[in-house]
Amino acid sequence: METYDVIVIGAGHNGLVCAAYLLKAGYSVLLLEKRSLPGGAATTEELMPEAAPGFQFNRCAIDHEFIHLGPVVEELELNKYGLEYLFCDPVVFCPHPDGKYFLAHRSVEKTCAEIARFSDRDAQKYREFNAYWQRLVNALGPLFNAPPQSLLDIAGNYNLQKAGDLLSVISSSRNILDFVRTMLSAPIDVLDEWFDEEFLKAPLARLASELGAPPSQKGMAVGAMMMTLRHAPGMARPRGGTGALVAALVKLVQAHGGKILCDRSVKQVLLNDYGEAVGIKTSNGEEYGAKCGVISNIDARRLFLQMIEPSAVDRADAQLRDRLNRKIVNNNESLLKIDCALSEAPRFEAWNHRDDYLIGSVIIADSVRQVEIAHAEPSMGNIPDSDPSIYLDVPTVLDPSMAPKGCHTLWIEFFAPYQIAAPRGRVSRARAGRKSANTKWPIALSTN
Numbered sequence: 001m002e003t004y005d006v007i008v009i010g011a012g013h014n015g016l017v018c019a020a021y022l023l024k025a026g027y028s029v030l031l032l033e034k035r036s037l038p039g040g041a042a043t044t045e046e047l048m049p050e051a052a053p054g055f056q057f058n059r060c061a062i063d064h065e066f067i068h069l070g071p072v073v074e075e076l077e078l079n080k081y082g083l084e085y086l087f088c089d090p091v092v093f094c095p096h097p098d099g100k101y102f103l104a105h106r107s108v109e110k111t112c113a114e115i116a117r118f119s120d121r122d123a124q125k126y127r128e129f130n131a132y133w134q135r136l137v138n139a140l141g142p143l144f145n146a147p148p149q150s151l152l153d154i155a156g157n158y159n160l161q162k163a164g165d166l167l168s169v170i171s172s173s174r175n176i177l178d179f180v181r182t183m184l185s186a187p188i189d190v191l192d193e194w195f196d197e198e199f200l201k202a203p204l205a206r207l208a209s210e211l212g213a214p215p216s217q218k219g220m221a222v223g224a225m226m227m228t229l230r231h232a233p234g235m236a237r238p239r240g241g242t243g244a245l246v247a248a249l250v251k252l253v254q255a256h257g258g259k260i261l262c263d264r265s266v267k268q269v270l271l272n273d274y275g276e277a278v279g280i281k282t283s284n285g286e287e288y289g290a291k292c293g294v295i296s297n298i299d300a301r302r303l304f305l306q307m308i309e310p311s312a313v314d315r316a317d318a319q320l321r322d323r324l325n326r327k328i329v330n331n332n333e334s335l336l337k338i339d340c341a342l343s344e345a346p347r348f349e350a351w352n353h354r355d356d357y358l359i360g361s362v363i364i365a366d367s368v369r370q371v372e373i374a375h376a377e378p379s380m381g382n383i384p385d386s387d388p389s390i391y392l393d394v395p396t397v398l399d400p401s402m403a404p405k406g407c408h409t410l411w412i413e414f415f416a417p418y419q420i421a422a423p424r425g426r427v428s429r430a431r432a433g434r435k436s437a438n439t440k441w442p443i444a445l446s447t448n
């Protein structure tokens with residue numbers, strides 16, 4: 001049996017990053033990927049080769065912010081493997097129905113100047129708002145870059161600036177009370193406390209809701225930082241699309257002797273008599289050995305509930321299977337994604353169109369209420385298709401190499417239900433409230 005030090009199940013970008021660090025530390029690594037190409041939800045593909053040849057689409061991820069909070073790109077020297085990040089500026093455009101608009105630049109000062117066209121007060125408040133959340137991002141950032149549960153490693157990630165920001169957030173009883181109150185609040189409570197204008201609050205609420213909760217959700221105020229991240233560290237896209245990040249990681253992995261096998265769906269983790277992972281079996285019957293262990297790039301539910309013998313999981317942790325079975329994995333809200341190939345870029349004629357409106361994300365959020373409904377409808381099983389709040393990008397404005405000359409691609413995302421309710425009037429009362437075996441959500445069944 002072919003044997004490596006470590007096997008990684010799945011070659012998504014996180015599996016590839018993990019493999020890269022292991023290879024640099026001297027381990028031999030094999031990645032097994034179910035699809036015919038690596039990258040998972042971070043690929044760029046010619047999704048419509050017949051209808052739209054030459055148009056490259058980001059299948060899922062497009063705007064990169066969180067990766068710049070950590071050291072991965074620099075530590076792995078991904079630029080040496082062909083990765084080039086293009087930073088967006090402006091970062092957000094949101095046209096408002098009354099003719100106003102929110103145009104956020106990477107610079108906070110330039111953003112304040114745009115807001116001041118319509119409200120001096122909100123422009124001043126935006127400066128203070130952003131400074132507060134920037135300190136919070138700096139204070140919380142080190143948590144992202146430490147192994148979970150390792151307080152010492154987390155502490156080691158604080159440099160003087162970050163420690164200062166943390167102290168400024170928790171330094172006095174008033175600050176700490178403010179911090180706790182803010183964290184327990186809903187995004188809309190926070191936005192109402194700071195701002196007057198709907199043209200500003202609505203896009204900030206929409207960006208906050210990207211964390212998967214409506215603006216009214218208590219305890220989700222942290223979503224307010226989603227705009228702050230676009231100022232610093234900034235929002236960027238790899239030249240050539242998100243798949244260029246994966247391509248650089250693949251080159252690095254291969255340059256260090258790592259092996260990536262595609263079209264290999266892992267079916268089972270092989271265990272020794274002590275319950276230790278010593279290899280894997282694929283669905284076509286191949287077996288590969290792992291001397292040091294098996295690492296999963298796929299979710300814990302599928303790993304522990306489908307790929308490992310139940311008695312072995314129970315021996316390691318008697319509660320684990322029950323915890324995973326009860327884990328809520330969605331609130332019936334999923335992302336619906338639409339890709340379009342365009343012969344020309346969209347224009348915002350009613351807002352004195354400027355091409356730079358299309359460089360960052362375009363947010364359609366007419367009001368905080370519209371954003372709220374964009375979440376409420378999916379949670380009831382309804383598709384918010386009449387007037388949805390949406391998030392869209394035209395990546396070819398920043399990177400024309402992703403489409404034939406003069407053409408563009410359009411990436412549209414909005415919230416949609418995972419379990420779709422039947423049309424009203426066709427729902428059997430007897431059955432409507434029944435829960436399926438696999439979901440915590442009622443399945444609405446038609447009787448005729």
Ligand SMILES: Cc1cc2nc3c(=O)[nH]c(=O)nc-3n(C[C@H](O)[C@H](O)[C@H](O)COP(=O)(O)OP(=O)(O)OC[C@H]3O[C@@H](n4cnc5c(N)ncnc54)[C@H](O)[C@@H]3O)c2cc1C
Binds near residue numbers: 032
């Ligand atoms: C529509 C959409 C838009 C998004 N937009 C953004 C964005 O703009 N910015 C951002 O930062 N994030 C965005 N995200 C989130 C981001 O795409 C994901 O968080 C990220 O790609 C997850 O990477 P991963 O490596 O952890 O997992 P995955 O990419 O899911 O990788 C897991 C890999 O395992 C493989 N696999 C699964 N089962 C098996 C098996 N049995 N055997 C072998 N291989 C297997 C899969 O094929 C996959 O390649 C978006 C997500 C979606 C869905």
